Amino acid sequence: MTEKSIKVFSKDKKEPLGDLYGLFFEDLNHAADGGLYAELVQNRSFEFDPIDRSDYHALTAWEKVERGEAEVTISVEDSFPLHENNPNYLTLKTKKVGDGAGILNTGFNSGIPLKKDEFYHFSFFARVDQAEKKTLTISLESKEGVLHASEELSLHSSEWKKYSLTLQCKSDDQSARLILTTNQTGTIYMDMVSLFPAKTFMDRENGLRSDIAQILADLKPKFMRFPGGCLVHDGSLDERARDSMYRWKNTIGDTEKRPSRRNNWKYNQTLGLGYYEYFLFCEDIGAKPIPVLPAGYDPHHHRIVPLENLQPWIDDALDLIEFANGNVSTTWGKIRSELGHPEPFGLEYLGIGNEEVGEPFFERYEYFHRAIKEKHPDIKLINSSGPFAAGGEYDRGWDSAKKNQSDLVDEHYYQSPEWFLAHYHRYDDFKRDEPKVFLGEYASWGNTYYNAIAEAAFMTGLEKNAHAVGLACYAPMLCNVDYINWEPNLIYFNNHQVFGTANYYVQKLFMHHQGDYTLKTESTGLSASEPPSIPTIGGQIKLIGEQSKAEYYKITLTNLETGEVKECPNALVENGIELLLGELHSKHYRLSFKARKLEGTRGFKVMFGEKDNQKLFWEIGGWQNQDSVISSMVNGRGSVLTQSLFTVKNDQEYSLDLEIKGRKITTYIDDEVINETVDKLPNIKPLYYSASIDSLTNEVIIKVVNVKDEAVLTTIDLQDYAKDKLKGTVYELSGYELTDVNSFEAPDKISPKQKDFEASNSFYEYEFPKQSITVFRFQ
Structure with a gap:
């Protein structure tokens, strides 16, 4: 041998190994509308608004059709709505018929994808003025006007009425248009204009795009976490507001009654893919559902529900459990049954909060935990530990989980491949009698084969530590290549194609071959x-101006091995400026300075240890001016090593110190330790x-x-x-x-x-x- x-x-x-590997779904990168959700019409209810994105308006993706001598006007009104949750509707006034008068929808991406001989279900709500009857032609055409399919509808009601028909396409086209035209003058009012392929996944009504759903089903995941992601808690506390937090009750029932929502990734979210559809999809692919609910706290904008007003939010969580698991005699079990699913969905897990930071969340989490466990002790509750792999808020999340005896703790981190290799043993010392890890979002920066190998190596460590790691899912999952908010992603698609990345095939291998129990192993060699020696964190040291203007003074660089001290001149550093302070290759040194922020959205930033393709940063008042973060950069890919909350105030003096000893990094603000970490290297x-x-x-x-x-x-x-x-x-x-x-x-x-x-x-x-x-x- x-x-x-x-x-x-x-x-x-x-x-x-339990339910170890699963999926993470968040509606970013147009993962739902224009993606997994099979609706082909963009802005079907004329509800797009600048609050969603600055260039949006009620007629985004819609255009007038005026062929020959035709003359029409189109406007969006709200005086006689189909439903109060969707007040807008289109008014089409035809003055001259010409060779075609009406409107068209451009769809998503390059247009509406069509396949030869396939069927497409069209529907909309319409009304006409009293005593009028109208004929409307529903067509699918190419950009150049080639007709792919056409059918007529007769409109006759002065009240809102739903009309539908089916179109069969004559040829393939990835850039088609949906066109609605009339051969009569007068006025037609319309809303909820919809076009679905007849072949949705599992042939479900209001269903999912079959190729994207199938590539997900092919993974054979044990669970799916939904609906996010930051969109869970980023928003107004008012459930009726356009920019509200994600409220699950707004996402069930008739689609025309579901309110449009500002997606925090800067587009519109129709909520056509809602909680009922999520549960159905999980059932269809054999994945356990893991819904995540907000806890009445928005850490991005510091919106906080007073404790005395928290009960309705807790009731939402209890009602969701009843919606998923209650029998038909319960209030929400009956609603589920009326939607078409009398059998319970068998909910086992529930997440409260997402990437939470700050005491207000953890204070509120206790109320949720206590109420849910009292009524549903078998539900496994998932706490949060923030968006980073270590630091003050990470520790606060774990302290909360241990105190409340949460079943799992949701960890998130996006790091360099080198970080994943260096932290292969991350969970070796986690205790089996404490809450388990739910690695709810993780990925290395990139979709190359190298990224996939690094992640696979790390995943063998997850399996070896099944005593501590209960659930894990790569994130994000889906990305429409024409609407990219974030990279990397597991799966990319356009309006007619989809492919899995190298990372996808690693996840597929590990999901298909998970096993039920780990086995004892021994190895030789x-x-x-x-x-032979651990490299020091040596190299150039710079002050960086990034979205701020600050003055730096009393700057010293001290080599603590030799006692040599270098004094640096005072500096004013603005956005885009990099100021070199010096270069050190000592095993033990310290940078000390005082700083005052004059203006800007961020605070102070120091680069250190810059050499070859590596460098490290200390950001004080970084993203949203709320953190003190130590991060590393290897070959252009970053890793946050540790994070603590800290906000830099304007015109206030701060005393700042950065100490390096070997590969240990310690930072001080006004003589108090704020960050402490070790920059591990892959072994x-x-x-x-x-x-x-x-x-x-x-x-x-x-x-x-x-x-x-x-x-x-x-x-x-x-x-x-x-x-x-x-x-x-x-x-x-x-x-x-x-x-x-x-x-x-x-x-x-x-x-x-x-x-x-x-x-x-x-x-x-x-x-x-x-x-x-x-x-x-x-x-």
Whole structure:
């Protein structure tokens, strides 16, 4: 056998893996409207508004149709609405018919995607003036006016009435238009103009785009977290406000009664994809639903529900549990049944809050926790630990979870691939008798093959620490390439294509081959060798001007190894300026200065340890002027190492100190420690691996990740294996450049290869290719 080996004890079960891997859904990057939600009409209820995005208006995505001598006027009114939650409607006045008079909708992306011979369901609400009857032609046309489908409707009611028909398309077109024209003069009022492909996922009404839904279903996730994300709590406390926090009761029932909402990612959210549809989708793909609710606190704008007014928010959470799990005799169970689902959805998990920072949330969380556990003790409650992997607010979240005995704590972090490799052992010392980790959002910065390998290595660490990690989901999940708010993402799509990234195929491998229990393992020759010396955080030190103007004075650089002190001149630093203070390569040094912010939306920023492709930052009063953050940058990809709350006031003097000792970083504000962290470097192992057993098939699963630029020959040795021969299947990602990515042109460029194998005894020698991900299933 080789010097290196992985020994797996197939009968020695350790920790249950439970619902470990799942999905995260948030409506950003037009993930819902223009994405997973199959509606093809953009701004179907004429409710777009500048509050959603500055260039939006009630006729966004709509245009007049005036062909030949036709003459029309279009306007949006609200005096006689279809429903008070959607007050706007279109008034079409035709003065001259010409060769075509009416309106058209441009859809999302390049236009409305059509497939030859497929059917499309059109519907809308309309009314006409008394004693008038109108004929309206519903057409699908190319940008150039080529007719793909056309049908007529007769309008006859002076009250709002729903009309519908089905169109069959004659040809393919990814840039079509929906066109509504009349051959009569007069006035037509219309609202909720809708076009759905007949083939939605599972053929559901008001359903989902089948190709996007299918690529998600193909992952076989254990759960799906929804509806976000920052949109959960970013908004007004008034549930009737256009920019309200996400309130689940606004998202169920007839779509024409659901209010339009400002999405905090700066577009409109129709809420056509609402809580009922989320529950149905989870059921359709076999994923447990994990809804997340606001707790009456918006940390972005510091909107806070007074404690004496908190009960309605708690009632919303209790009502949601009843909506999901109550029988038809309960108030909300009956509503669910009337929507078409008399059977309960079987809700097990509920999240309260998202990426929360600040004492007001954790004060309110206790009220939610107590009320929910009193009435529904079996519901697993998920607390929050903020948007970063460490620091004051992270610790506050964990303290709250331990105090309240939360079932899980929602951790979020987006970091460099190097950070993920350096923190492979992150959860080794977490205790099994404390709340479990729900890694609710994580990703390395990028969708290259290198990112996927780094994440896979980290995920083997999640499995090895199943005693501490209960749930994990990559984020964000979906991105429409024409409406990008955030990158990286798991899946990209346009209006007619979809592909999974390299990261997607890693998630798919780990979801398909999760197993039920971890197995005991032992290895030989696979420990990471310690580097001969740990590099110091040495290099250039600069003051950075970013969205602020500040004066710096009494600046000193002290080499604490030699005692040498350098005094730097006073400086005024404005946005866009980088001021070099000096360069140090000592194992122990300190930067001290005083600073005063004069103007701007941020505070102070220091760059240090800048050399080669690495640098670190200390930001005081950074994003939204509410943090003191230490972050690192490797090859242009950042990682927040630690964070604490801090706001910089204008015209106030601050005494600031940054101390570096080895790779430990400590910051002080007015002589008080504000940040303390260690910038860990990756200590690459020959192989990263985990082992589990699938109880249903009785198969042993071994995942092995080779990050190195060389193949590793290793023996897989199955102990307690009953058969004389090893048989099974191997799935492998290998042979790619680290910079390779998937694309619309090559959607499966990076995807696993599969082959069967057989060995003559209970051990199997295998050469793991360089930079590869390998999964074995032993029969």
